[in-house]
Amino acid sequence: MPLEAHIKEHAAWFKRFDAVWTPTILVMDPAGTERYRIEGYLPLNWFRARLEMGLARVAFMRKKWSDAEKLYTSMAGSDAGSVAAEAIYWRAVCQYKSTNDHTVLTPAAQELSERYPRSEWKLKSDPWAH
Amino acid sequence: MLVDWIKDVDAALETAKSQNKPVLIDFSAAPA
Numbered sequence: 344m345p346l347e348a349h350i351k352e353h354a355a356w357f358k359r360f361d362a363v364w365t366p367t368i369l370v371m372d373p374a375g376t377e378r379y380r381i382e383g384y385l386p387l388n389w390f391r392a393r394l395e396m397g398l399a400r401v402a403f404m405r406k407k408w409s410d411a412e413k414l415y416t417s418m419a420g421s422d423a424g425s426v427a428a429e430a431i432y433w434r435a436v437c438q439y440k441s442t443n444d445h446t447v448l449t450p451a452a453q454e455l456s457e458r459y460p461r462s463e464w465k466l467k468s469d470p471w472a473h
Numbered sequence: 474m475l476v477d478w479i480k481d482v483d484a485a486l487e488t489a490k491s492q493n494k495p496v497l498i499d500f501s502a503a504p505a
Contacts, residue, residue, distance in 0.1 A: 344485050344489040344495065344496045345478050345479060345497050346478065346485045346499070347478040347479070348482070348499065348500045348501065349501050350500070350501070353482075356482055356498075357500060362500040365500055365503075366503075367500040368498065369496075369498040369500070370495060371486075371496040371498070372496075373493045373495060373496075375489070375490065375496065
């Protein structure tokens with residue numbers, strides 16, 4: 344459901360949704376709750392990857408673990424590096440949420456350590472490594 | 474691909490709810 348808000352025509356919407364910079368993209372769930380925010384310009388492949396992450400977050404917050412995992416899996420191979428690292432992390436969380444098996448987290452920590460050793464997501468996964 | 478942008482926020486939120494679809498809002502200052 345795409346909605347366009349221009350600062351000259353819809354200033355009240357900027358205030359209503361706390362959009363304080365342009366471009367800002369909000370991804371909201373069907374109930375109208377904000378689930379993901381993209382602030383600032385991105386090149387097309389990064390923008391698309393962030394949008395996919397937003398849709399994955401919507402599924403995740405609705406506890407649709409399988410749907411979210413599929414989206415995160417597709418993003419895990421993205422050429423947008425920090426998006427891919429984030430997707431690997433959240434894909435593992437989806438796997439854990441759907442199985443309650445903590446051992447699914449360790450391979451994700453190993454993958455992050457190998458592919459994105461300098462990323463924040465590698466640091467967040469460090470407790471999973473052992 | 475052309476996007477069929479909606480211009481009414483409350484209508485969009487209501488439709489999203491009834492159709493169980495997510496909403497994307499693009500806040501822009503770009504010249505028309």
